[in-house]
Structure formats: structure tokens, C-alpha cells
Amino acid sequence: MLRTEEMLLNVGPQHPSTHGVLRLIVKIDGEMIVDAEPVIGYLHRGTEKLAEDLNYTQIIPYTDRMDYLSAMTNNYAIVHATEQLMGLEIPERAEYLRVIVMELNRIASHLVWMGTYLLDVGAMSPFLYAFRDREEILNLFNELCGARITYNYMRVGGVKWDAPPGWIEKVGTFVEYMKKQMRDYHALITGNEIFISRTKGVGVYSKELAIQYGLSGANLRVTGIDWDLRKKQPYSIYSRFEFDVPTGKTGDLYDKYLCRMNEVVESLKIIEQAVNQFPEGGSIMGKVPRVLRVPEGEIYVGIESPRGELGCHIVSKGKDKPWRLKFRRPSFYNLQILPVLLKGENISNLVAILGGIDIVLGEVDC
Amino acid sequence: MVLGLVKGLGITLKNMTKPRVTYRYPDEPLKMPDRFRGIQYLDPEKCIVCNQCARICPTDCIQLTGKKNPDPEKKGKVLDTFDINFEICILCDLCTEVCPTEAIVMTNNYELAVYSRDELFKDIRWLHENNQNIRSENSTNLIKKPGGKTT
Structure with a gap:
């Protein structure tokens, strides 16, 4: 009788497939994963604590650095919460600009996910195509707000920059271009036999489990639950646009891929409508007092970031700084299900399942 | 297949x-x-030493001091020293946004790597000599003028 024993395998924190600085302690029996424990905190910067000593405008650049793949939605979470607490009115033009940039950012984020995920499961070229198209979005952002990743674009009461001349038309052109690209992506990936055999039937979980673990975003919708905060608790001007919420059927990784690809299509729909309805003139900044003093009170707002429900909880004591600020970061909550999913899986599926969750470590550790 | x-x-x-x-x-x-x-x-001539840029900076990387105007007939202060610790500057653009006189503005220069950390300490002279590719459009007065239209 051959003596066998379990082995501890350390994955990360510096590992290309952990999408940042996530460390996993994996207990394996041969090639089977017996137990997996994520170790997080390598990118912790204490944003929430730092924010207690910053005024509301100063917090915005810090939120850029949480979910650095979709900084626009982070910007929006903090300014939206502050505006709600102050009861501010936002000019139309600013709202439209916000929606356009948030949806563009959602597409950019999903493109990064798609590219890196395909890289994780062993395909090289989709990554290059995805980054080529993401570059178009980043160039648009660069023109609009002068940065490619850390935008610092939104302000309490509006946005920092108006669209430069011709920018809205450029967005319209991009939407048309991206629609064509989606066909290419489906031809390139969706029918690929290797990709299908790596992802179909892998990493399945039930609706109940997803709800128990507080999953949100595509990770929740893939199980068939129709839950999108843009529809369920409409914020900004999302109620004006027509779009569907793509859901999955089986809840496997292949479904997650399709779900996110369809979300890109829905985002394109929203941008198209927003570009068509874009108001001619108007202010981009509402009536905001010179020093932002937020009235005493508490508020929680949740918005739909590319990864799920991004919540912002502000406790204000009437000062120009929050007394306590808490972010509900979707990646952090979505990551909690990982040990459950990995148990009993083959080690080769580890990266595929981890990648499918779509975490951003800047957001997990905050 | x-x-x-x-x-x-x-x-x-x-x-x-x-x-x-x-x-x-x-x-x-x-x-x-x-x-x-x-x-x-930075244009030291324009600066009125109001300290707003140093106050708005989220990472606290701007230090500045002023002195009395050498011209006895003029009131106010003139800039004496102005330092940006570029090691911790996150280029959030808030300092140029609050500046009432556009004394501090952004440039498009992005090749910022240097060989030693000391070189990242940018003083008044360095910032004044950095006068290439200055941004033409500035969003000043955005915070100060509520409801004000920006150009």
C-alpha cells in the first residue's frame, strides 16, 4: 500500500493568475483540492479610515484606486451618496455624461475580464483584441478627463469637465464599432471547443448558495436571478433607458462569460440612447455650497458596478468630512464563495474558477 | 469538432x-x-499665497510659504517657497482646480521617471521652468462658483 498524504500549495501573492495580490493556501490530495483558503489584505491601504480625515472632494481620487478597472462607478458611488444626503439636484447634462462614462467603463472592465480570463484558461489572442478595443475607451476618457485609469471625474453636484467638442460623436462612432467587434468576439471565442470544454459545467453553484454568500452582479445573475440595481433600485437616469438584464441558466463559467458579453451589448444600448438624448446645452455643475457640509445623518446607496453591488455608507456628523465611511465592495463579497467552489475540484480548474469570479484586488482589500 | x-x-x-x-x-x-x-x-508671479492648493491636496504633498510684498505700496503676500513632493502626488488635478489665479496649472508632460528619489522633490524653480505643453483649458472656479458654466 503506497502511503499518500495531503500537500499544501501556496499560490500567490505574486502570481499572474491571481489578478493582483491574492494569496491562496490550497490543500491538495494528488490533483484534487481538499481545501482552499484565500489570504487577503496585501493591497490594504485603509481607504475608509483615510477618508475620515478628508473632505468629500478629496475622497474622490481615493475611490479611483479601489476598483481600478472601473473607477467611474466608484466615483459615482461616493458622489451619489453625498448628493443624496445633501439633497442636491444634478443638472441633466451632468447626469447624461455620468451615465455615458459609467457604461463605457463597464464595457472596458468587462473587456479586461474577458481578455484576462481567456488568458487564464489558455488563450492568448483574445486578450490582445480585448485590450485593443479597451484602448479606444481609455482614449475617450483621456480626452474627456485627462487620465486613462484614475479619472477623478465626478464631483459632488456634477462632473468636472464638459464633453470636449466632437466627443459625443466619437462615443457614437465607438458604439457602432464595438457592435461589430462583438460579432468578432463571438466568432473567436464563443464557439471555441477548447474554451467550451474548459468552462462548461465547471464552477456551478445554486441560486440559494449565491444568495447566502451575498453575491451580486454577474456572479448572481448567472444562476438565473434577475437582479440588477439599475433596474431594481433605479438611480441616476437609468429609468429613462431601455435595456435588458442578461441572466444565465446553468450557473457555470461558460454562462458567466455569456452573461458578461451580453452585458456589454446592453451597455452599448444604454450609451446609444444616452448619446441620442444628450442635451444640447446646460450646466455640468449643480448648485453646490462652496464648502461641502453634509447634514447630520446616515445613508447607504448601492449602485451596480461591473462586479456587482457597490455600496457606499456615509455617517455624517454635519462636518465637511465624513465621520465614518464604509464601502461595500462587490469583489470582497464575491470572493468569499471561492473556498466552497474550489473544494473537490481539480487543481487545473483553480485559475478558471477564480478568474470567473472577476475580482479586483484593489477593491477586495480597499 | x-x-x-x-x-x-x-x-x-x-x-x-x-x-x-x-x-x-x-x-x-x-x-x-x-x-x-x-x-x-507654477507661475510664482500669479500666486497670491492663498494656500488653497495645499489644503485641497488629498495626499498633503504641497508645501508653500509666502512673504510680505517687497514693494511697500502693494498689499498682500508674494510666494517665497513652493514645493511639491512628487513622490506622493497622485495627479488628481485638485490643486489646479481650486487655484483662483491659475498660478498652478497642469502640463501634458508625462515622462516623469528620475534616477533618484531626491529628484522627485520639485521646488519653485523646477516648477516654473516646467513651462512646456501647458494645458490650455483649465477648469478653475468649478468648486468656487456654484452653478457656474465652465468653458
Whole structure:
């Protein structure tokens, strides 16, 4: 009788497939994963604590650095919460600009996910195509707000920059271009036999489990639950646009891929409508007092970031700084299900399942 | 069985004839749009030592001091020292946003790597000499003038 024993395998924190600085302690029996424990905190910067000593405008650049793949939605979470607490009115033009940039950012984020995920499961070229198209979005952002990743674009009461001349038309052109690209992506990936055999039937979980673990975003919708905060608790001007919420059927990784690809299509729909309805003139900044003093009170707002429900909880004591600020970061909550999913899986599926969750470590550790 | 792979290869072939999307940087300079945030330019003449940039800075990287105007007939202060600790500057653009006189503005210069940490300490002279590619459009007065239209 051959003596066998379990082995501890350390994955990360510096590992290309952990999408940042996530460390996993994996207990394996041969090639089977017996137990997996994520170790997080390598990118912790204490944003929430730092924010207690910053005024509301100063917090915005810090939120850029949480979910650095979709900084626009982070910007929006903090300014939206502050505006709600102050009861501010936002000019139309600013709202439209916000929606356009948030949806563009959602597409950019999903493109990064798609590219890196395909890289994780062993395909090289989709990554290059995805980054080529993401570059178009980043160039648009660069023109609009002068940065490619850390935008610092939104302000309490509006946005920092108006669209430069011709920018809205450029967005319209991009939407048309991206629609064509989606066909290419489906031809390139969706029918690929290797990709299908790596992802179909892998990493399945039930609706109940997803709800128990507080999953949100595509990770929740893939199980068939129709839950999108843009529809369920409409914020900004999302109620004006027509779009569907793509859901999955089986809840496997292949479904997650399709779900996110369809979300890109829905985002394109929203941008198209927003570009068509874009108001001619108007202010981009509402009536905001010179020093932002937020009235005493508490508020929680949740918005739909590319990864799920991004919540912002502000406790204000009437000062120009929050007394306590808490972010509900979707990646952090979505990551909690990982040990459950990995148990009993083959080690080769580890990266595929981890990648499918779509975490951003800047957001997990905050 | 291999139909999907062949279909995917079709996309590869289709892209082979398309023009290149990469840039020849650094062999050829890469132009950034006007709003791009590089490193600040400072005009000490315009500065009125109001300290707003130092106060709004989220990382506290700006230090400045003023002195009495040497011209006895003029009131107010003039700038004495102005330092940006570029090690911790996050280029958030808030300092240029609050400046009432556009004394501190952004430039498009993005090649900011240096050989030692000391060189990242940018003083008044360095910032004044950094006068190339200054951003033409500035969003000043955005915070100060509520409801004000920006150009």
C-alpha cells in the first residue's frame, strides 16, 4: 500500500493568475483540492479610515484606486451618496455624461475580464483584441478627463469637465464599432471547443448558495436571478433607458462569460440612447455650497458596478468630512464563495474558477 | 469538432490585413490630449499665497510659504517657497482646480521617471521652468462658483 498524504500549495501573492495580490493556501490530495483558503489584505491601504480625515472632494481620487478597472462607478458611488444626503439636484447634462462614462467603463472592465480570463484558461489572442478595443475607451476618457485609469471625474453636484467638442460623436462612432467587434468576439471565442470544454459545467453553484454568500452582479445573475440595481433600485437616469438584464441558466463559467458579453451589448444600448438624448446645452455643475457640509445623518446607496453591488455608507456628523465611511465592495463579497467552489475540484480548474469570479484586488482589500 | 477553432482562425486572418494599432513610442513622441494631467507648472508671479492648493491636496504633498510684498505700496503676500513632493502626488488635478489665479496649472508632460528619489522633490524653480505643453483649458472656479458654466 503506497502511503499518500495531503500537500499544501501556496499560490500567490505574486502570481499572474491571481489578478493582483491574492494569496491562496490550497490543500491538495494528488490533483484534487481538499481545501482552499484565500489570504487577503496585501493591497490594504485603509481607504475608509483615510477618508475620515478628508473632505468629500478629496475622497474622490481615493475611490479611483479601489476598483481600478472601473473607477467611474466608484466615483459615482461616493458622489451619489453625498448628493443624496445633501439633497442636491444634478443638472441633466451632468447626469447624461455620468451615465455615458459609467457604461463605457463597464464595457472596458468587462473587456479586461474577458481578455484576462481567456488568458487564464489558455488563450492568448483574445486578450490582445480585448485590450485593443479597451484602448479606444481609455482614449475617450483621456480626452474627456485627462487620465486613462484614475479619472477623478465626478464631483459632488456634477462632473468636472464638459464633453470636449466632437466627443459625443466619437462615443457614437465607438458604439457602432464595438457592435461589430462583438460579432468578432463571438466568432473567436464563443464557439471555441477548447474554451467550451474548459468552462462548461465547471464552477456551478445554486441560486440559494449565491444568495447566502451575498453575491451580486454577474456572479448572481448567472444562476438565473434577475437582479440588477439599475433596474431594481433605479438611480441616476437609468429609468429613462431601455435595456435588458442578461441572466444565465446553468450557473457555470461558460454562462458567466455569456452573461458578461451580453452585458456589454446592453451597455452599448444604454450609451446609444444616452448619446441620442444628450442635451444640447446646460450646466455640468449643480448648485453646490462652496464648502461641502453634509447634514447630520446616515445613508447607504448601492449602485451596480461591473462586479456587482457597490455600496457606499456615509455617517455624517454635519462636518465637511465624513465621520465614518464604509464601502461595500462587490469583489470582497464575491470572493468569499471561492473556498466552497474550489473544494473537490481539480487543481487545473483553480485559475478558471477564480478568474470567473472577476475580482479586483484593489477593491477586495480597499 | 474543430469548427469553432477554424472560425476563430478566420478572425485572425481577417485582422492580418488590418492596419497596425500600436504606436512607435518611444521612437516617436506620443501626443496626449490637451486635458491630460502630467506634472504641474507654477507661475510664482500669479500666486497670491492663498494656500488653497495645499489644503485641497488629498495626499498633503504641497508645501508653500509666502512673504510680505517687497514693494511697500502693494498689499498682500508674494510666494517665497513652493514645493511639491512628487513622490506622493497622485495627479488628481485638485490643486489646479481650486487655484483662483491659475498660478498652478497642469502640463501634458508625462515622462516623469528620475534616477533618484531626491529628484522627485520639485521646488519653485523646477516648477516654473516646467513651462512646456501647458494645458490650455483649465477648469478653475468649478468648486468656487456654484452653478457656474465652465468653458
